Amino acid sequence: MWPWLLQRVSAALLLFFLMAHLWIEHFMHLGARITYRSVLERLLHGFYVFVDAGLLAVVVFHGLNGLRTVLVENTNDPAAVRAVTTTVWVVGVATFVFGMDVLSPFLFGHPWFRL
Amino acid sequence: MGSHVVFQVMRYDPRRDVEPYWAEYDVPVDEGDTVLMGLMRIRESLDGSLAFRASCRSGICGSDGMVINGRSQLACKTQVAAMVAVRGRVVLEPLRNLRYVKDLVVDQTPFWKKFRRVEPYLMPAAAPPAAERRMTMPQDAFDLLSKASDCIFCEICYSECPINGIDRGFLGPQALIKAFRFEFDPRDDGAAARLAPLSNVEGVWGCRTVFNCTDACPKGIPITEGIQRLKRKLVAETLAGMQPAYRSPEPVEGPEVASS
Amino acid sequence: MGQGFKVRPASGLKRHPAQSLATYRTGTWAWVLHRVSGLLILAYLYFHLIVLSSDVWFKGSADFNRVVGELTAPPFLVADLLLFVVVLYHALNGIRIMLLDLGYGIRHQRQVFWGLMGVGALVMAAASVALLPRAHL
Numbered sequence: 001m002w003p004w005l006l007q008r009v010s011a012a013l014l015l016f017f018l019m020a021h022l023w024i025e026h027f028m029h030l031g032a033r034i035t036y037r038s039v040l041e042r043l044l045h046g047f048y049v050f051v052d053a054g055l056l057a058v059v060v061f062h063g064l065n066g067l068r069t070v071l072v073e074n075t076n077d078p079a080a081v082r083a084v085t086t087t088v089w090v091v092g093v094a095t096f097v098f099g100m101d102v103l104s105p106f107l108f109g110h111p112w113f114r115l
Numbered sequence: 116m117g118s119h120v121v122f123q124v125m126r127y128d129p130r131r132d133v134e135p136y137w138a139e140y141d142v143p144v145d146e147g148d149t150v151l152m153g154l155m156r157i158r159e160s161l162d163g164s165l166a167f168r169a170s171c172r173s174g175i176c177g178s179d180g181m182v183i184n185g186r187s188q189l190a191c192k193t194q195v196a197a198m199v200a201v202r203g204r205v206v207l208e209p210l211r212n213l214r215y216v217k218d219l220v221v222d223q224t225p226f227w228k229k230f231r232r233v234e235p236y237l238m239p240a241a242a243p244p245a246a247e248r249r250m251t252m253p254q255d256a257f258d259l260l261s262k263a264s265d266c267i268f269c270e271i272c273y274s275e276c277p278i279n280g281i282d283r284g285f286l287g288p289q290a291l292i293k294a295f296r297f298e299f300d301p302r303d304d305g306a307a308a309r310l311a312p313l314s315n316v317e318g319v320w321g322c323r324t325v326f327n328c329t330d331a332c333p334k335g336i337p338i339t340e341g342i343q344r345l346k347r348k349l350v351a352e353t354l355a356g357m358q359p360a361y362r363s364p365e366p367v368e369g370p371e372v373a374s375s
Numbered sequence: 376m377g378q379g380f381k382v383r384p385a386s387g388l389k390r391h392p393a394q395s396l397a398t399y400r401t402g403t404w405a406w407v408l409h410r411v412s413g414l415l416i417l418a419y420l421y422f423h424l425i426v427l428s429s430d431v432w433f434k435g436s437a438d439f440n441r442v443v444g445e446l447t448a449p450p451f452l453v454a455d456l457l458l459f460v461v462v463l464y465h466a467l468n469g470i471r472i473m474l475l476d477l478g479y480g481i482r483h484q485r486q487v488f489w490g491l492m493g494v495g496a497l498v499m500a501a502a503s504v505a506l507l508p509r510a511h512l
Contacts, residue, residue, distance in 0.1 A: 004320040005350055008476060011469050018466070026506065036439040063417040070410060072316070076284040095424070102428045126382070140380040161380055185397025211398075275398055277406075324475050326402035326484055340481045347478065 003065055010062040017055035024048055049103065056099040064092045117145040120195055121204040122153055124165065128217050135215070138162070144195050150205055151179055151190035154219075167219040174333060177267030180274065181219050182208040187274040189333045210274035226270050229286045232312045233294040238305035256301050263296040263341055265334040272328035272338055284317040288328035288338045291319060295341035298348060306352065314353075319345045401485045405468050412465040419458060452506065459502055467491040 024042070042048055068088045072081045119141045127135035140161050142153045151169055158165050169179040172191045179190040184198050184206050198205045213221035239250065272288035273279055279287050294313055297303050313319055319342055328338040399407075445451070471491055474480050480487040 001314050001320060001349060001353055003316075004346075008473055011473060015466065015470075018462070035443070039439075059420060063413070063420055066413045067417060070414070073321075074281050074283075076282075076317070095421075098428065099424050102424060136382060138380055138382045157380075185395060211395075277398060277403055323406045324402060324472060324484075325400075325406050327398055327400060330400055330402075337482070339475075339484075343475060343478060343481060346476065 003069065007062065007065050007069075010058050010065070013054070013058045014062055017051055017058055020051045021055050024051065043103070052103055053100065056103070057096060060092050060095050060099070064088045064095075117143045117148075120144050120153065120199055122157060123204055123206045124157075124218070125208045126165070126218050127215055129215065138165075146196070148195045149191050150183055150193045150195055150198065150207070153195055153205065154179075154190060154207075165219075166217040175267060177269030180210055180269040180271045180333075182210060182274065187211065187271040187331055189269060189271070192333055210270055212274055212276070212279040213270070221270075223270065225283075226268075226273055226287065226289070229290045230268075230293060232286060233290045233318075234305055234308050234312075235290075235293040235297060237297060237300060237303050238308065240302055240304035250302050252301055256299070259299060260296050262334075262336050263292050265336055266292060266296075267334060269333060271331050271333060275327040275331040277325055277327065278321055278323060282317065282321060285321045286312065286318055288322075288342070291322065291345065292336060292338045292341045295345050298345060310349075313345065314349050319349065322346075401488055405471070405488055409465060409468045409472070412461045412468075415461050416465060419461075456499075456503060456506065459506075460499060463495050463498060467495045 043052070065088075068084055071084045071088075075081060122140045122142045124138050124140065125135050126132070126138045140157050142156050142161070144153055144156075149172075151172060154165070154167055154169070158167075167179065167181070167190075169190065170176040171178070174189055174192045177189070180187060181190055182188075183190065183193050184202050187210055190207075195205060207219060209215055209219045209221045213223065213226065216222050243250070266289060268289065270289070272292075276285075276288055278285045291313075294309055297305060298309060298313075315321075322339070322342045324339055324343070326339050329336070329340070332338055468488075468491070471480075471484075471487055474487065475484065
């Protein structure tokens, strides 16, 4: 039940986050030139960072939970299902850390894992 | 005063044939004939070796489900003229998602096993009433469940459901609508026993609301609607079960049950 | 016996038939397209993160501005719009799925589907009008 229910909950959250993300990135600054500086200033805004970090967490869960559903659909072997679930969780956490690293210069002033 | 219609039938006898093949029969049909009438004419006068299941000829026994011109339907409820109007002939195959036995007959064993998995019988909530009393149910509960009780076990929903096609373990629409029929019966107390088979990716969570079962059901049972109700019931019960108050319920004063 | 019929081999027939296209109705198409669009969006998510994490993102504004200039060229804007179609379909059909799960519109699932697709066409038209002029930045 939980994969099914959380897929719906994350879908509802996604509707909010994705609309905010698309609105901020594509429609709020229509016509303005996109430059390194303008994006940097945009991302320094706390609400934008909240939207992007929230979107990242929810979209990674929703996407990989969906992928897991597809992968385990025609297997009845509990061990295979467990293996897929574990793999997907590891990939998901790694993706989230990777995504936060992309955002990190704007959150902490410097990248997490970049030399 | 009839005309001749081509019946293209999938033939396969695993003991004799390497693989299935088509047989084409020129069948004399009268106006208003059903596909089942044509099949019986084939067996009576053209080819006595053709195997198919049929019994009551009036859509009650659920024996003659087969794939007619691509869709699973009851042969006794399908007009030859309607099929000819679309495709010029009648093309017959056995039901999908089940093993072939011979010609149009399939092995129903998995279907019945899955049906039994959901414990499809009433588990009374109270002690049975005295001999002269009946276990009645409220009118609104009857209205909710009466369509689901019309199931004739024809396996057409099982054959049309794409989830049954990709997941051999999925219980299928018929088992789930039968579970609905008992889970929503106010006299029933079997929720705990049915939790394991139902709250499972092979149970209700495997349903992807494709609606093929509802579209195909020859008895017009709103199958998907029942499965959706089951999902919401399981979610509500699980979330309520997480609250401590639910774990130690107050003893409820029930109506006195007469004992003989 | 045997006079009124003929027999022909049919190697295309399978012993254990899978679903054929004949079983595909509105709900089946909605399901299959939902799955395909979901996998496409997941692939795009990784593409998106990798592009953003590339050196261009962090090194020198000159590089960044050049890449942005390239990405707003017409071919990429068309790709953007195609991506938008895929995301929009997934979102609208997802809304349909959640409505069905909440118990709304089950008896009218076809109308709900096509109604939402109509909404999608309108949103798509509006988005195209808003986004395409940026090709001439």
